[in-house]
Amino acid sequence: MRDTLRSQRFRQAREDQWRTLDRLLDRAERGSVSNLTDAQLLSIPVLYRATLSSLSVARATSLDRNLTAYLEALCTRAYFFVYGPRTTLLERIGGFFVTDWPRTAQRLWRETLISFALMLMGAAIAYVLTLHDPGWYSAFIPANLAGGRTPEATTAALRVVLYSQDNKGWLAPFAAFLFTHNAQIAILAFALGFAFCLPTGVLMTTNGCALGAIFALYVSHGLGFQMGGWLLIHGVTELWAVTLSGAAGFRIGWRFAFPGEAQRLTAVAEAGREGAMLMFGVIVMLSIAGLLEGLGRQLITSDWARYAIAGFSAVAWGVYLYAPRPGARREGAQ
Amino acid sequence: MTDTYVPPSPLDTHRIRELVTPEGVDLQLRLADAGERAGAFLIDAAVIVGVLIGATIALALIAVVVRAPFMPQAMVVVWLLGFFLLRNFYFIGFELSGRAATPGKRMIGLRVASRNGGPLTADAIFARNALREIEVYLPMSFILANAGGLGGWMVTAGLVWSGVFALFPLFNRDRLRAGDLAAGTWVVRAPKRRLGIELARRAEAEAPFAFTAAQIGAYGEAELQVLEDVLRSNNSRVVADVAMRIRRKIEWTSTPGERDGAFLDAYYAALRGRLETGMLFGRRRRDKHDRPV
Numbered sequence: 001m002r003d004t005l006r007s008q009r010f011r012q013a014r015e016d017q018w019r020t021l022d023r024l025l026d027r028a029e030r031g032s033v034s035n036l037t038d039a040q041l042l043s044i045p046v047l048y049r050a051t052l053s054s055l056s057v058a059r060a061t062s063l064d065r066n067l068t069a070y071l072e073a074l075c076t077r078a079y080f081f082v083y084g085p086r087t088t089l090l091e092r093i094g095g096f097f098v099t100d101w102p103r104t105a106q107r108l109w110r111e112t113l114i115s116f117a118l119m120l121m122g123a124a125i126a127y128v129l130t131l132h133d134p135g136w137y138s139a140f141i142p143a144n145l146a147g148g149r150t151p152e153a154t155t156a157a158l159r160v161v162l163y164s165q166d167n168k169g170w171l172a173p174f175a176a177f178l179f180t181h182n183a184q185i186a187i188l189a190f191a192l193g194f195a196f197c198l199p200t201g202v203l204m205t206t207n208g209c210a211l212g213a214i215f216a217l218y219v220s221h222g223l224g225f226q227m228g229g230w231l232l233i234h235g236v237t238e239l240w241a242v243t244l245s246g247a248a249g250f251r252i253g254w255r256f257a258f259p260g261e262a263q264r265l266t267a268v269a270e271a272g273r274e275g276a277m278l279m280f281g282v283i284v285m286l287s288i289a290g291l292l293e294g295l296g297r298q299l300i301t302s303d304w305a306r307y308a309i310a311g312f313s314a315v316a317w318g319v320y321l322y323a324p325r326p327g328a329r330r331e332g333a334q
Numbered sequence: 335m336t337d338t339y340v341p342p343s344p345l346d347t348h349r350i351r352e353l354v355t356p357e358g359v360d361l362q363l364r365l366a367d368a369g370e371r372a373g374a375f376l377i378d379a380a381v382i383v384g385v386l387i388g389a390t391i392a393l394a395l396i397a398v399v400v401r402a403p404f405m406p407q408a409m410v411v412v413w414l415l416g417f418f419l420l421r422n423f424y425f426i427g428f429e430l431s432g433r434a435a436t437p438g439k440r441m442i443g444l445r446v447a448s449r450n451g452g453p454l455t456a457d458a459i460f461a462r463n464a465l466r467e468i469e470v471y472l473p474m475s476f477i478l479a480n481a482g483g484l485g486g487w488m489v490t491a492g493l494v495w496s497g498v499f500a501l502f503p504l505f506n507r508d509r510l511r512a513g514d515l516a517a518g519t520w521v522v523r524a525p526k527r528r529l530g531i532e533l534a535r536r537a538e539a540e541a542p543f544a545f546t547a548a549q550i551g552a553y554g555e556a557e558l559q560v561l562e563d564v565l566r567s568n569n570s571r572v573v574a575d576v577a578m579r580i581r582r583k584i585e586w587t588s589t590p591g592e593r594d595g596a597f598l599d600a601y602y603a604a605l606r607g608r609l610e611t612g613m614l615f616g617r618r619r620r621d622k623h624d625r626p627v
Contacts, residue, residue, distance in 0.1 A: 006610060008532055053359075067530075075355075076524055079355055173407050173411050177414055179418075180415065184418070190464055191466075191472075192468060269458075272515075274457075275516075276459075280456075
């Protein structure tokens, strides 16, 4: 009979601990941590450290490769669990609305202004051009999106679009379509920022151009005021959201091209996460805008009521996103 | 897939990255290679398309069978929102979970991790998946634009441009997607491994083999690991072949009725014991060409 190997005795003494940790991680990963009792939850970090020390010992004393590979995989899983996010989903959502979203919006104010300026510039150019020569209209608005709203349309026909209450049964699908369509464009605007800002800039400008062109069309028929209400009731929220998505895209592209003091990879990753934070907010805003456009605008046909909602949403978003918060300065200094 | 023992091949070492835990142990993460990443993505894409087709048929059937006046509208709303969620939040939702991996990644044994070793946050997960918009959907939209009648040169230029994003992982050492770059993440191998049996223990049950010091000293660690793989794979033809080679090398005279498996078990235990003792004294023997311990 030969002697038992030292590494074999080492394994025998600790194997139970490893298997316990393995089982606990299985359960924690399968569902939520609520599958575990408090005692089990508290034992995971202890078992993790014990297993980690086993790994060090195994690497130094054992030539059983299956054992070392097993311990490496187990320690890695446990590491990600022990040092993973500690907050619950609810806490995270709360933290997002209370601090993260407004703070990110404030930090990206420069990008937001640039994004807004581009959209405004596009709108102004298209407005002036279309007002002087209606021939420009088709250059800014593709025929399949115009939906009969062309320079040749009569004033009456254009007015019908503004106050149409047809298809009332299809309002909900319409709202859902608007939300998903706009959110997809916003995500694209964010992602395109990665290509050094330029495509995002183009997207913002062309979006502004379409607005300016259609506005000019209505102004030329003496329906400027009415058109303003039709556009702004949801437009304040929607365009604000689109502006923010552009800002998030610019942040990535700008930090990629000009990382400043930071390492380029670190700078891009930081900018990407900041932009993503803002994008969660953008999607929330667009879902509200979708409801306002799909339901609100079709049900509320009074111009003044439309303007009132537009004004209210502008003030509400402005205060929510940009009002200084008590304690924000101190936390920001940390 | 996750249960079988896959020994790390020596070719993998250039993909090992240091991750030192706060306790001071290097976990030596192994990055996923391009093939594993593509495989995981294809599985996920197949799941998404499958769910989409299934759900569309189911919703259409419900709308036809249930004859309520609002039914078609309700189904359209569900479909639109479902499509949006599936396209954008399938990856995000699964990567937010404890395993930090989509079903495709789980099957291949991968997970997403933060490059700096910190916790993986929701904003990082959103960023890495939002960038899929330019990595997957942008090239796809250029291909579809071709069918839509956009000029050939425009489409080619667009494909080349967007192809840069799609093929990003092939052009960097860490196999980072554009999304990984923008989120500070990477994808590492995190398979579940099963602890195999203790091979040295198996040898204890057998009749003792008396190897001389010279016979045990014939091999090093590299050969020990090959022997371990042979014993764990338990293929009787390979076992017989390897047993024959070792017997010849160490000039072992077999006793009548000696089983190949028993011989290899015993030789494995003896060799491991010798090499591990050397390790304790700081002497390693990499392979049979190395200086004996």
